[in-house]
Amino acid sequence: MILIIGASGQLGDSLAKLCTAQGLDHVALARPAVDLAQPETLAAALTATKPTFVINAAAYTAVDNAESDEAAAMAGNHTGPKALAQLCAAANAVLIHVSTDYVFDGNKGAPYLETDATGPTGVYGRTKRDGETAILATPAKAVILRTAWVYSAHGKNFARTMLTAGRKLPHLRVVADQRGTPTAAADLAAAILAIIARIRETGWRAEYRGIFHATNQGETTWHGFAAAIFEEAAKQGYQPPHIEPITTADWPTPTRRPPDSRLDCSKLRQIFGVQLPPWRASLPTIVGALLQA
Numbered sequence: 618m619i620l621i622i623g624a625s626g627q628l629g630d631s632l633a634k635l636c637t638a639q640g641l642d643h644v645a646l647a648r649p650a651v652d653l654a655q656p657e658t659l660a661a662a663l664t665a666t667k668p669t670f671v672i673n674a675a676a677y678t679a680v681d682n683a684e685s686d687e688a689a690a691m692a693g694n695h696t697g698p699k700a701l702a703q704l705c706a707a708a709n710a711v712l713i714h715v716s717t718d719y720v721f722d723g724n725k726g727a728p729y730l731e732t733d734a735t736g737p738t739g740v741y742g743r744t745k746r747d748g749e750t751a752i753l754a755t756p757a758k759a760v761i762l763r764t765a766w767v768y769s770a771h772g773k774n775f776a777r778t779m780l781t782a783g784r785k786l787p788h789l790r791v792v793a794d795q796r797g798t799p800t801a802a803a804d805l806a807a808a809i810l811a812i813i814a815r816i817r818e819t820g821w822r823a824e825y826r827g828i829f830h831a832t833n834q835g836e837t838t839w840h841g842f843a844a845a846i847f848e849e850a851a852k853q854g855y856q857p858p859h860i861e862p863i864t865t866a867d868w869p870t871p872t873r874r875p876p877d878s879r880l881d882c883s884k885l886r887q888i889f890g891v892q893l894p895p896w897r898a899s900l901p902t903i904v905g906a907l908l909q910a
Contacts, residue, residue, distance in 0.1 A: 619643040619813065620668035620710075622651050622659075622701070623675025627769040628715060631806035632672060639810065644668075651675070653697025654689070656704075663704050670813050671705050673698060673714045676745070680719070681871040683740040694744035699751035706757040711816060713809055716828070718765035718797060720746040723875025730881050731763075731828045739872035749828060758821050760812060762805075762831040762885075765878055766842070769802035770906030779843050780850060780907050783858045793840035793862035796877045798832040801899035805831060811891045824888055830880035833896035845897060849904040 619636060623629040624645035633645035644666045649655075651662045653675055663671070677683060677693030698714055705712040719742035720735040737743040752759050768774035782789055808831055816825060837845070840862045847857035865874065886892045 618666055618668045619670045619672065620662060620666050621645040621672050621674060622653075622662070623647060623673065625772075626674055627767055627772045627774060627802040628805060629674040630771045631769060631802040632674060632809065635803070635806045635810060641810070647675075653701070654692035656697065656700040659697075659701050659704055663708050663710070667708070668710050670711045670713065670816075671701065672809060673701055673712065676715065677741070680739065680741045683744070684871045687740050687744075690740050690744045691747075694741070695748040695751055698748040699755065702752040702755040702757040702759055705759070706755050709758075711758045711760065711813075711821065712752070713760045713762065713812065714748075714752055715805075716749050716761050716763045717742065717745045718763060718832075718878035718880055719875060720749070720763065721875055721878055723795075723877045726877060728879040728881035729830070731830060731884055738875065741872060753827070759826055761828045762809070763828060763880060764800050764805055764830075765797050765832050765880060766799045767802050767805065768799060768903065770903050770910065771802070775799075775839070775842065776846050776903060777907055779846050780855070780904070783847060783850075783855070786858055788859045788861065789843070790861045790863045790867065791840040791843045792865055792868050793838045794864050794876060795874055796836055796838055796879055797875075798834070798836050798879060799842050799896045799900075800832045800893070801896075801903060803903075804833055804893045804899055808885070808891050808893050812889050815889050815891070829885045829888070830882045831885050831891075831893065832880050832882060833893045833898070834882075835896045836879050837896070845900060846904055849901050850908060852901075853905055853908055855908060
């Protein structure tokens with residue numbers, strides 16, 4: 618049994634659909650049925666479902682709002698996941714927890730390894746980093762996956778924002794000096810289920826516990842991502858706007874974003890035999906679904 622927490626989000630939605638497609642026994646729950654800020658709901662969910670695997674796809678992800686709502690960010694990203702890890706340890710369930718590239722400051726100038734020092738620049742990144750630490754301080758069988766720039770045809774994300782804005786405005790300004798890797802929620806979901814399949818095949822191993830980086834392959838900037846989105850949309854009859862590259866300084870936000878949050882994902886391939894496809898591979902399907910919606 619796989620218990621998916623955060624079923625209403627991009628990743629949770631993709632996980633539930635993929636589990637159904639693969640015929641996997643699963644239960645997908647969202648708030649208020651399970652709420653990381655209400656540990657009693659987590660305990661009730663584990664008691665009711667008796668899962669072998671728990672996937673935590675829920676989090677507090679409002680990066681800028683976290684600066685003024687630290688308590689909610691801490692509950693969603695730190696204390697809630699810690700409580701979930703403790704419950705998984707007691708139930709002998711494997712926990713797969715999703716974290717973020719925002720645990721880094723983005724100043725390395727090269728893709729980050731799991732062993733690199735963290736240096737979050739805002740409340741969101743700090744609470745996610747502290748959540749990782751808290752989970753690994755429990756005896757839980759925990760696999761922590763740091764990912765980045767997640768998007769899909771479901772929920773709020775950069776691709777949807779660009780396509781919506783492009784319908785209204787002939788000219789868009791997009792940051793071109795922040796580097797990273799767009800990651801399709803469906804590709805990340807497939808990677809998670811492949812990890813579960815490997816654990817089922819081999820049994821739990823000590824090397825499975827810890828932090829892994831999991832993004833699509835390749836890299837771009839937000840401006841490059843936007844250009845690719847509109848390139849695919851144009852193939853499907855969409856009239857793209859002009860996209861002007863700007864700097865981070867031209868688009869100030871409450872939270873400083875990492876200028877270069879590329880992640881090295883070789884450990885995931887070495888330990889689990891899992892590698893996500895190039896970032897542009899899933900873009901046509903997602904753009905098409907967003908346009909139809």
